[in-house]
Amino acid sequence: MLQEPVIRARGLVKCFGALRAVEGVDFDVPPARCFGFLGPNGAGKTTTLKMLMGLADFDAGELSVLGFELPAQARAIRARVGLVPQGDNLDPDFTVRENLFMYARFFGLTRREVAGRVDELLEFANLTHKADARVDQLSGGMQRRLTIARALVNDPDIVVLDEPTSGLDPQMRHVIWGRLSELRARGVTLVLTTHYMEEAERLCDELVVMDHGRILDQGSPGELIRRHVEPDVIELRGEVSDGVFATLSSMSSRCERHGTAVYVYTGAPTVILDFLGEADGLTVIHRRAGLEDVFLHLTGRELRE
Amino acid sequence: MxxxxxxxxxxxxxxxxxxxxxxxxxxxxxGPAIVLNFGEPVIYLLGLGIGLGALVGDIGGLPYLVFLASGIVASSAMISVSFEGMYSVYTRMVPQKTFDAIMATPLDIDDIILGETVWAAFKGLLSAVAILIVAALLGAVPGGMMALWALPVVFLLGLAFAGPAIIMTAIADNYDFFNYYFVLVVTPMFMLSGVFFPIETLPGWMQTAVLILPLTHAIEVIRPLIVGEPVEHLFGHLAVLAGFAVVAYYVAVALVRRRLWD
Structure with missing residues (x-):
């Protein structure tokens, strides 16, 4: 993959007063891929997205999108990028179709230029039957689909999505994931933030894990899992005595106690499962290690508030 | 950077x-917009102009209804622009997040505030047109077609008042904050700028003081145009209104940037 990155960040720093929200971040987003920012609340993900849209300035570093430099060429960048914000900000005074036409107009596109495109987008978002409904008559999932359709009205090269499926039910999340995969297959670059591990694992070709304004690591979901955690996890719920815990620690690569649960990370689960076969009153869950384990390993388990 | x-x-x-x-x-x-635009002036002009006018008689050589109508054309534009610049712009900027949506397109805050300013001035113009029509039907527009020249001045007045209203919006935490501006700015201008009585009846120092108010300057131009008299110091008055418009637009853009930029 020797293609030029569509987004290139070097040494990005962003401060809010004394708070350093983003602290020297470097990344390259390759074209026609889905690139994810994964991190707890306050990690600097949304701020990073705002910077690459030219909606937030930065204190140091270099940032270019589609060959345009920020902040000088922000308008040119926004003409080629679509944004799906965290909270829907559709226009409540307009119908579904009018929302799309009006948004096109902000890009300098006339009704005639986008008429065909608006029909396609309504189809894409499964909203053709709701085209003349008012926005407040739509369900949350429909509003989200309309917001995604709206972000495509300028036929963007990059679509930026800030937590695209938060607050949606599982069915709707799957529908939206399907639509986003379709976009990527058409050559659109997707950049998204999420704290749903499943979403990151399913959608993202490449991820950066962020916390406290820094990038902790980056790579494909598979690479990150191989690099940071053992392939198997055994989770124990219930009373685990210190003796058992000590034994588990010696048998595994890593063993952690969090609240009432114990997590055993290992490359050889069978011995441990055999050992645990004798333990009573414990719920034992054996599973493949996933991104969530990487995430918790890298960002810790303390609460973020 | x-x-x-x-x-x-x-x-x-x-x-x-x-x-x-x-x-x-x-x-x-x-529908509701037209009721507001026509209903209010009809009530004002009939109630005050005809009712109070019968007691007052002539003011400055004009029947009171004529005097009042020419003032209300200006003041109702001011009020209409101020409402739009505060309550409506706040709604679009804060709860509705329309500005956030627009900022993700190639448009900047500069463009948004210009569009809002011109729109607010246009709404002021609409309310002035409605009053002019009502006043004409009541025979209170002796200037005839010359009164139409008042409309571009009303538009300029609208631009001058849109900026200050948007400035208030940029620093408001909620709708209640606008009470300060209405009580401390709009209402005094409404009462003192020559809408209901000539400023010459004010004490001397106040006559000088009201010259800093943009509505005073607007009325000094709009009234003679509606009445059909020559306008004195035309360019001076227009320059004051234009100055308010330009400076307030600039400050409004800066304060909205401060609020919406990260």
Whole structure:
């Protein structure tokens, strides 16, 4: 993959007063891929997205999108990028179709230029039957689909999505994931933030894990899992005595106690499962290690508030 | 890399899309808008102009209804622009997040505020037109067709009042905050700028003081145009209004940037 990155960040720093929200971040987003920012609340993900849209300035570093430099060429960048914000900000005074036409107009596109495109987008978002409904008559999932359709009205090269499926039910999340995969297959670059591990694992070709304004690591979901955690996890719920815990620690690569649960990370689960076969009153869950384990390993388990 | 909120605004023709958005919404709600635009002046002109006018007689050589109508044309534009610049702009900027949506397109805050300013002035113009029609039907527009020249002045007045209203919006935490501006700015101007009585009846120092108010200057131009008399110091008055419009637009852009930029 020797293609030029569509987004290139070097040494990005962003401060809010004394708070350093983003602290020297470097990344390259390759074209026609889905690139994810994964991190707890306050990690600097949304701020990073705002910077690459030219909606937030930065204190140091270099940032270019589609060959345009920020902040000088922000308008040119926004003409080629679509944004799906965290909270829907559709226009409540307009119908579904009018929302799309009006948004096109902000890009300098006339009704005639986008008429065909608006029909396609309504189809894409499964909203053709709701085209003349008012926005407040739509369900949350429909509003989200309309917001995604709206972000495509300028036929963007990059679509930026800030937590695209938060607050949606599982069915709707799957529908939206399907639509986003379709976009990527058409050559659109997707950049998204999420704290749903499943979403990151399913959608993202490449991820950066962020916390406290820094990038902790980056790579494909598979690479990150191989690099940071053992392939198997055994989770124990219930009373685990210190003796058992000590034994588990010696048998595994890593063993952690969090609240009432114990997590055993290992490359050889069978011995441990055999050992645990004798333990009573414990719920034992054996599973493949996933991104969530990487995430918790890298960002810790303390609460973020 | 850091942007200054005070950098010169560079609004473009694209700002017209913001005006168009507001116009399309307004068109959907035309019924209530027309009731407001026509209903209010009819009540004012009939109640005060005819009722109070019978007691007052002539003012400055004009029947009171004529005097009042020419003042209300200006003051109702001021009030209409102020409402739009505060309650409506706040709604679009804060709860509705319409500005956030627009900022993700190639438009900047410079364009959004220009579109909102021109839109607010246009709404002021609409309310002035409604009053002029009502006044003409009541025979209170002796200037005849010359009164139409008052309309561009009303538009300029609207631009002058849109900026200060948007400035208030940029620093408001909620709708209640606008009470300060209405009580401390709009209402005093409404009472003291020559809408209901000539400023010459004020004490001397107050006559000088009201000259800092843009509404006073607007009325000094609008009244003679409606009445059909020559306008004195035309360019001086227009320059004051234009000055308010330009400076307030600039400050409004800066303060909205301060609020919406990260």
């Amino acid at each position: 850091k942007r200054s909120i005070w950098q010169m605004p560079r609004a473009r023709a694209a700002a017209f899309a913001v005006f168009a958005r507001n116009f399309l919404v307004w068109r959907k709600l035309l």
